[in-house]
Amino acid sequence: MLLALDAVQRAFGGVRAVDGASFMVGQGEIHGLIGPNGAGKTTLLNLVSGFLRPTSGSIKLADRRIDALPPHKIAVLGIGRTYQNIRLFPALAAMENVLVGEHLVRDAPLWKRLLLMRAARAEERSARAKALALLERVGLLARAGTPARDLSYGEQRRVEIARALASDPRVLLLDEPTAGMNASEVTSIANLIRQVAKEGHSVLLVEHNVQLVMDICHRITVLNFGKVIADGEPAAIAKDPAVIAAYLGSEP
Amino acid sequence: MGALEDFFLTYQSAIAFIGIDALLALSVYATLSCGQLSLANAGFMAIGAYTAALLTLHTRLPFAVTLIAGALAPAVIAVPLGLPVLRLRGVFLAIATIGFGEVVRLGLVNWDYTNGALGLVSIPQRARLWTIYLVLAIALYFFSRLRGSRMGYALEAIREDEAAARTMGIDTTAAKLSMFVLGAALAGLAGGLEAHFTFMVAPAGYDFSRAVDMLVYAVVGGATSYLGPPVGAAFLTLLPEVLRAIGSTVGLTPGPLRLFVSGAILLAVVLFLPNGIISFSARFGALTTRRERS
Numbered sequence: 015m016l017l018a019l020d021a022v023q024r025a026f027g028g029v030r031a032v033d034g035a036s037f038m039v040g041q042g043e044i045h046g047l048i049g050p051n052g053a054g055k056t057t058l059l060n061l062v063s064g065f066l067r068p069t070s071g072s073i074k075l076a077d078r079r080i081d082a083l084p085p086h087k088i089a090v091l092g093i094g095r096t097y098q099n100i101r102l103f104p105a106l107a108a109m110e111n112v113l114v115g116e117h118l119v120r121d122a123p124l125w126k127r128l129l130l131m132r133a134a135r136a137e138e139r140s141a142r143a144k145a146l147a148l149l150e151r152v153g154l155l156a157r158a159g160t161p162a163r164d165l166s167y168g169e170q171r172r173v174e175i176a177r178a179l180a181s182d183p184r185v186l187l188l189d190e191p192t193a194g195m196n197a198s199e200v201t202s203i204a205n206l207i208r209q210v211a212k213e214g215h216s217v218l219l220v221e222h223n224v225q226l227v228m229d230i231c232h233r234i235t236v237l238n239f240g241k242v243i244a245d246g247e248p249a250a251i252a253k254d255p256a257v258i259a260a261y262l263g264s265e266p
Numbered sequence: 267m268g269a270l271e272d273f274f275l276t277y278q279s280a281i282a283f284i285g286i287d288a289l290l291a292l293s294v295y296a297t298l299s300c301g302q303l304s305l306a307n308a309g310f311m312a313i314g315a316y317t318a319a320l321l322t323l324h325t326r327l328p329f330a331v332t333l334i335a336g337a338l339a340p341a342v343i344a345v346p347l348g349l350p351v352l353r354l355r356g357v358f359l360a361i362a363t364i365g366f367g368e369v370v371r372l373g374l375v376n377w378d379y380t381n382g383a384l385g386l387v388s389i390p391q392r393a394r395l396w397t398i399y400l401v402l403a404i405a406l407y408f409f410s411r412l413r414g415s416r417m418g419y420a421l422e423a424i425r426e427d428e429a430a431a432r433t434m435g436i437d438t439t440a441a442k443l444s445m446f447v448l449g450a451a452l453a454g455l456a457g458g459l460e461a462h463f464t465f466m467v468a469p470a471g472y473d474f475s476r477a478v479d480m481l482v483y484a485v486v487g488g489a490t491s492y493l494g495p496p497v498g499a500a501f502l503t504l505l506p507e508v509l510r511a512i513g514s515t516v517g518l519t520p521g522p523l524r525l526f527v528s529g530a531i532l533l534a535v536v537l538f539l540p541n542g543i544i545s546f547s548a549r550f551g552a553l554t555t556r557r558e559r560s
Contacts, residue, residue, distance in 0.1 A: 063433060089435035101433075105427035106419075114423045120437035122416040128408065138414075181435060 016041045016216050022071035031057040033240035044217045046231035053237040055220045059187050063095045064088040085116030094183030096174040098190045104163035108173045121145035148176040168195045185216045204230050284503045285398035286460050293482035296445045298489045301425035305477040306363035307453040309370035310340035312472035314454020315461040315511035319389045329392040336458030337451040344450035348443045374469040375543035385468025393462040470504030487537050488542020
């Protein structure tokens, strides 16, 4: 298994936002993470990406413990993410945002650029070409030069996905990638996620659009009050009484 | 030809101070470019000035070597200082770095070896205009190449959203520390150059107001590009001279009125050009297009 969480717990004071969660994500798998509001989904993504440390339990990426590492080191090991409340670099153009996302895969020492070496110029050209290709992939080539802050909400979400893909992550964490998008935009994001998984990236998808999750995920983990209440294939999850109770309330 | 020579002789010190102030403004820009407001650079400048001056007075080392030593000494000190203080943000970082500047200044006031508050005098004048502007040109070249590089984009990302930058794998602590150290080295260079131009160094020259002056140069010129800080330094260093010249031609008494006009211009720049003097054309362009549309 590529990403493995084992009895991960995170407490804020007396509140256990994530309470003993265990599940695994395989290579090339689209893994849905759903649950009612406040179930601990975003906290869990923050634990995996290193912005929070677990109170107890372990998180492993390809058998290596990552739960004590700072975010930038976790990124080096191959975890990329987007944010629920979009965090682009607002003053930078869409293309430049993606270019920053390429930070880890670029080999461009400053001294070569200072000495005006041809290798540096070639590297920059290919980095820009790659950024443009990623923008084309999310359908935003025409907006490449627009500052991120001037893009629409849906466009910003797509730039964020392109930026996260730019580092070629082994695991991509998507926090509500289709929030605020219309139906056709949702379809194109769903197709994009499927393609990304086919290329071998694993995707951990937090999403409120249950239909989308049921459609594209290979496995789904359901959280409620920080605990895993169900884990399995979409068809099984849809019938699971504990899941239905969590979403709709149980019969008295 | 004679006229040009006269001009340089008359305004030699004004031209030299513009170059030194431009270096100081760039030293503040180094940290501002990744969103860190540091006021430690007057302290770093003092360390650089004293290091270079002491080496010149007590050794036979060539000027270039003493200058480089004056850049390295504050850079070395910036590492252990930067590691803890760069954990602070915004105004807290500013306050901590003001504290550092005061420690340096008071340390020098109480250090007998450097004549305490009187400072060091009769430093040979080794800095020429071309030395100052050569150092400035090298610094400007560095910043021009930094912009648009992988490292340059990393710095912009940190300025825009530090947490998101870390998600991109950017070691934000290392990047911020590098720029803090670079700023210290530039301030030290400026200090060494100034010491060998004005013949003397004294603790009073590196007080809090000096730290604020550098920041004002950078902000008034425009901290969004490396060209802004030198423009701001030139503008604010020349402004009093120009006003003095205008005042004496018109027959106005210099003094309070000149300061008043100087302050008013500064206020106008901050109010109407929030991105600095270098944003003038962009802003003026925006105004004309808006008028065309309506």
